[in-house]
Amino acid sequence: MYRLINFFKHNKIKSIMILVLLIAYYFCLPNTLFKDPTATVITSNTNELLGALIAEDGQWRFPANDSVPDKFKTCILQFEDEYFYQHPGFNPVSIFKALKGNLNSGSVKRGGSTLTQQVIRLSRKGQSRTYFEKVKEIILATRLEFRLSKDAILNLYASHAPFGGNVVGIDAAAWRYFNRNASDLSWAESATLAVLPNAPSLIYPGKNQERLLKKRNRLLKKLYKNDIIDQLTYELSIAESLPQKPYPLPQIAPHLLQKIAKEQKGKRVKTTVNIALQEQTNTIVKQNYNRLKQNEIYNISVLVLDVKTREVLTYIGNSPTDNAHQKSVDIIDKPRSTGSILKPFLFAAMLDAGDLLPNTLVADVPTQFGSYQPQNYNQTYDGAVHANEALSRSLNVPAVRMLQEFGLDRFYHYLKKLHLKDLKYNANHYGLSLVLGGAESNLWDLCKSYAAMSSTLNHFNANSSQYFSNEFCEPIYTENQTIDFGKQSKQKDVFDAASIFFTFESMKQVNRPESDESWEYYDSSQEIAWKTGTSFGFRDAWAIGTTKDYVVGVWVGNADGEGRPGLVGVQTAAPIMLEVFEVLPKSNWFNHPFDEMLEVKICKKSGYRASSICDVTEIRYIQASGKKTEPCPFHKLIHLDVSERYQVNSSCEAISNINNKSWFVLPPLQAHYFKNKNPYYKPLPPFRKDCIESSGVSMEFIYPNQQSTIYLPKDFDGKTNDLILKVAHSKPELELHWYIDSEYIGSTKDIHDMAVLPSTGEHIITVMDELGNSLKYKITISE
Structure with a gap:
C-alpha cells in the first residue's frame, strides 16, 4: 500500500x-444496451401465450424473459461458446485461432467472438466487422462481465439474437417457427434455433433447408458425443423435420391485447384470463356467429368474471367477423342501449328502501304518462301481477309503474352508486324510459355490478353479517392488479343482502330458451340468476347471469347500430350465456342472509303483509326493511246472506243471518284484465234487490285510458270505423248511461262497451250508473 x-x-x-x-x-458501457421497441405480449394466468402485437419497428421482438430455456441454453453454449462460464468476456484461444485463419485466407472468415462479445455487437448495430471494432467489443465485453452475471448476459443474447426475417429473440422464434413456448421445444427444435443466429440472413426456415439441416445435425451429434443426450434421443432428433414457414402468432384474446397495449405498450403482461375457458368461449362465439350472421347480425361480445376475486376469466370484445363489420372494435366497454337489463336494479332498490315485498301485486294495465305509453313485449296485460313474476317475465308496464311510484330521482341515485360511467345526464333527461333502455351502459359496467351484488351476498354470509365498503369496485385483468374490497362494517354499500337475495330468487325464474326449458329436471343444470334485455328497434340484445362464483355477460347486435328482426335477448344472447355457464364449474345457490330477514305473515293472494281479514296466509321471509310496507289493501270484509250469493246489510237482513266474509277485490281496471288470466278470480257478489246499498262503487275507463288524442281507423274503402269506448265497473250488473257532450247516446249492462262515431275535435265522455255515480273523460278526435 x-x-x-x-x-x-x-x-x-x-x-x-x-x-x-x-x-x-x-x-464506456451504456446503462441500457438495447433500446429497441418490443412487442406487446399477453399471457394467461398460467403463463400461456394469448397473443402479441408486433413491435413498432415491424419486428417480432418479445420483451426479455427472466431466464433461458435449459435445452436452448445447452445448445447455444455447445455451438457458440463452450467456455462461456470460464472466460472474462473474451476467449484468447478462440481469438488466436480466428486471427490465424483469417490471415491465412486473406479475409475475415472467422470471428472468434464469445457470446458476451456477440451481445455487445448486437447492441452496436451497423458497425463494420474490423479488427479495431473487435478491440472495442473485447473492452466492452469485459466491462459487461463486471456489470452482469453470466446468466443475465446469456439472457440478453437469447432475447436479442436475430433468427431470420423479422424474428428476434428465442421467445418470438419459438412461436413463429414451432408454434409453442421456448421452454417446450425439443432437442432438435432447440438445436435448430441455436444455429440460426450464426447466419440469420442466409439460413432460416423455408430457405437453404439442406444447409440448415446439416448445421443442426452437426450440433446434435456434438451433444451426443458429449453425453448431453443419449443415442435414442439423438436418432429421434435428427429424424425430426425442419419448419417450412413461420406460424402466425396466437390471437386468443385479441381485444384484450389491444386494451393492454394502450396501457402497457411493449410489455409482457400476465393476465387473469383462463386460457381453456377463453378458447372454449371463443368456439361458442364462433358457432353462434356463423348462425346469427345468416340474419345479418355480426357482432358478439362476452365477459366472464370470477365473483370472489373479481378477475376477468374470459374477454371477447367481438366476434370473428370481418373488417366491414368492425371486427377490431372492442364492444365490451362501448355504450349501448340497456333494454330491460336495469330492471333487477329497480327491483333491488325498491326492496332495499322497503317500498316493496318480493311477492307484492303490482298493476299491469294500459298506462300512459303524458306522451309516453309503455307496452309489454307481447302487448297484453295481466291486470295485476306479483312483482317477482313481473321481473322474471320482464314486463315493461309494471316496471315503469313501479319506477313512477318509487321515484325517478331515487332510482337514479341508486344507479349512480353502481358507477355506471355511461349514465352521463340527469334523471329527467332519461325520464321513465330509464328502466326500459332509455339510458346507455356497457357490458363491463353491467357485469361489474352483477358481480358486486353476488359478492355482497357472499361476503355477508361469510363475514358475520358484515359488508365491505368498496364492494362495487372495478374488476381486474392483469396479475399486477389487486382488489381492495375496503373495510368491513355493518353498513351496506348499495343494496342490503336480503334485497339482493330476493332479486336473485326472482331472476332465477326467468324462462329459458326453448332448448333449455326443462333445465331444472337435469342434475347437470345449475341455478342462475339472469336477465335479458332488448333495446328499442332490436339494436341490442343482452343476457347477464350470475352464480355464487361467476358472472357471464353477453351482448349481441351490430356495432354500427343497425337493428334486425329477431335480435332479442332471450333468442340471441341468452343461448350463448347458457352455453358458457355449461363449461364453467357448477356453483351452489346463494345462502339465505337470515340476519337481514324477518319472518312475517303474508297474504298469499296479494303478496302484501297479511291484514287481519286476509283469508289465506303463509309465513314467509321478507327483507328487514319490508316491515314498514302497508298491510294487504285488496281484502275487504263483506256481508253475505245465508246462501252467500248476495251481499246484504241490516236494511234487508237480520244481523243474526248475515255472514261476514273476507273477499279479494282488485280495482275495476285491474280486475278487468286479471279475471281473463285468472279464472278463479271471483268478483264481488251483487247486492240483493231488496237491500239499500250503502257501500261505494267504483268504475274506470278501460279505453280510452290516460290517452287524450285518438285517431279513428279507416277501412280500405276509406270509411271511418267506430270508436269503441270501454268501462270497468265494480258492479257490472248495474246499468250505465253514456253521454257525449251532454247528449245521451245509449246504455249498457254487464258488458260496458259502447260504439260511437264522434266528429273531429274535443269531446267530453260522461258515464253514469243507476246509483248516480258518474265518470268523465276528455278526448280529442283527430283524423
Missing part, C-alpha cells in the same frame, strides 16, 4: 492517466 501511494506521488501524470482510463472504462 505504501509503495502504491509512493508511486502516485512520484508519477502524478501516469496516475492521472490511469485514473482517466479507469473512469473511461467504467463509463
Whole structure:
C-alpha cells in the first residue's frame, strides 16, 4: 500500500492517466444496451401465450424473459461458446485461432467472438466487422462481465439474437417457427434455433433447408458425443423435420391485447384470463356467429368474471367477423342501449328502501304518462301481477309503474352508486324510459355490478353479517392488479343482502330458451340468476347471469347500430350465456342472509303483509326493511246472506243471518284484465234487490285510458270505423248511461262497451250508473 501511494506521488501524470482510463472504462458501457421497441405480449394466468402485437419497428421482438430455456441454453453454449462460464468476456484461444485463419485466407472468415462479445455487437448495430471494432467489443465485453452475471448476459443474447426475417429473440422464434413456448421445444427444435443466429440472413426456415439441416445435425451429434443426450434421443432428433414457414402468432384474446397495449405498450403482461375457458368461449362465439350472421347480425361480445376475486376469466370484445363489420372494435366497454337489463336494479332498490315485498301485486294495465305509453313485449296485460313474476317475465308496464311510484330521482341515485360511467345526464333527461333502455351502459359496467351484488351476498354470509365498503369496485385483468374490497362494517354499500337475495330468487325464474326449458329436471343444470334485455328497434340484445362464483355477460347486435328482426335477448344472447355457464364449474345457490330477514305473515293472494281479514296466509321471509310496507289493501270484509250469493246489510237482513266474509277485490281496471288470466278470480257478489246499498262503487275507463288524442281507423274503402269506448265497473250488473257532450247516446249492462262515431275535435265522455255515480273523460278526435 505504501509503495502504491509512493508511486502516485512520484508519477502524478501516469496516475492521472490511469485514473482517466479507469473512469473511461467504467463509463464506456451504456446503462441500457438495447433500446429497441418490443412487442406487446399477453399471457394467461398460467403463463400461456394469448397473443402479441408486433413491435413498432415491424419486428417480432418479445420483451426479455427472466431466464433461458435449459435445452436452448445447452445448445447455444455447445455451438457458440463452450467456455462461456470460464472466460472474462473474451476467449484468447478462440481469438488466436480466428486471427490465424483469417490471415491465412486473406479475409475475415472467422470471428472468434464469445457470446458476451456477440451481445455487445448486437447492441452496436451497423458497425463494420474490423479488427479495431473487435478491440472495442473485447473492452466492452469485459466491462459487461463486471456489470452482469453470466446468466443475465446469456439472457440478453437469447432475447436479442436475430433468427431470420423479422424474428428476434428465442421467445418470438419459438412461436413463429414451432408454434409453442421456448421452454417446450425439443432437442432438435432447440438445436435448430441455436444455429440460426450464426447466419440469420442466409439460413432460416423455408430457405437453404439442406444447409440448415446439416448445421443442426452437426450440433446434435456434438451433444451426443458429449453425453448431453443419449443415442435414442439423438436418432429421434435428427429424424425430426425442419419448419417450412413461420406460424402466425396466437390471437386468443385479441381485444384484450389491444386494451393492454394502450396501457402497457411493449410489455409482457400476465393476465387473469383462463386460457381453456377463453378458447372454449371463443368456439361458442364462433358457432353462434356463423348462425346469427345468416340474419345479418355480426357482432358478439362476452365477459366472464370470477365473483370472489373479481378477475376477468374470459374477454371477447367481438366476434370473428370481418373488417366491414368492425371486427377490431372492442364492444365490451362501448355504450349501448340497456333494454330491460336495469330492471333487477329497480327491483333491488325498491326492496332495499322497503317500498316493496318480493311477492307484492303490482298493476299491469294500459298506462300512459303524458306522451309516453309503455307496452309489454307481447302487448297484453295481466291486470295485476306479483312483482317477482313481473321481473322474471320482464314486463315493461309494471316496471315503469313501479319506477313512477318509487321515484325517478331515487332510482337514479341508486344507479349512480353502481358507477355506471355511461349514465352521463340527469334523471329527467332519461325520464321513465330509464328502466326500459332509455339510458346507455356497457357490458363491463353491467357485469361489474352483477358481480358486486353476488359478492355482497357472499361476503355477508361469510363475514358475520358484515359488508365491505368498496364492494362495487372495478374488476381486474392483469396479475399486477389487486382488489381492495375496503373495510368491513355493518353498513351496506348499495343494496342490503336480503334485497339482493330476493332479486336473485326472482331472476332465477326467468324462462329459458326453448332448448333449455326443462333445465331444472337435469342434475347437470345449475341455478342462475339472469336477465335479458332488448333495446328499442332490436339494436341490442343482452343476457347477464350470475352464480355464487361467476358472472357471464353477453351482448349481441351490430356495432354500427343497425337493428334486425329477431335480435332479442332471450333468442340471441341468452343461448350463448347458457352455453358458457355449461363449461364453467357448477356453483351452489346463494345462502339465505337470515340476519337481514324477518319472518312475517303474508297474504298469499296479494303478496302484501297479511291484514287481519286476509283469508289465506303463509309465513314467509321478507327483507328487514319490508316491515314498514302497508298491510294487504285488496281484502275487504263483506256481508253475505245465508246462501252467500248476495251481499246484504241490516236494511234487508237480520244481523243474526248475515255472514261476514273476507273477499279479494282488485280495482275495476285491474280486475278487468286479471279475471281473463285468472279464472278463479271471483268478483264481488251483487247486492240483493231488496237491500239499500250503502257501500261505494267504483268504475274506470278501460279505453280510452290516460290517452287524450285518438285517431279513428279507416277501412280500405276509406270509411271511418267506430270508436269503441270501454268501462270497468265494480258492479257490472248495474246499468250505465253514456253521454257525449251532454247528449245521451245509449246504455249498457254487464258488458260496458259502447260504439260511437264522434266528429273531429274535443269531446267530453260522461258515464253514469243507476246509483248516480258518474265518470268523465276528455278526448280529442283527430283524423
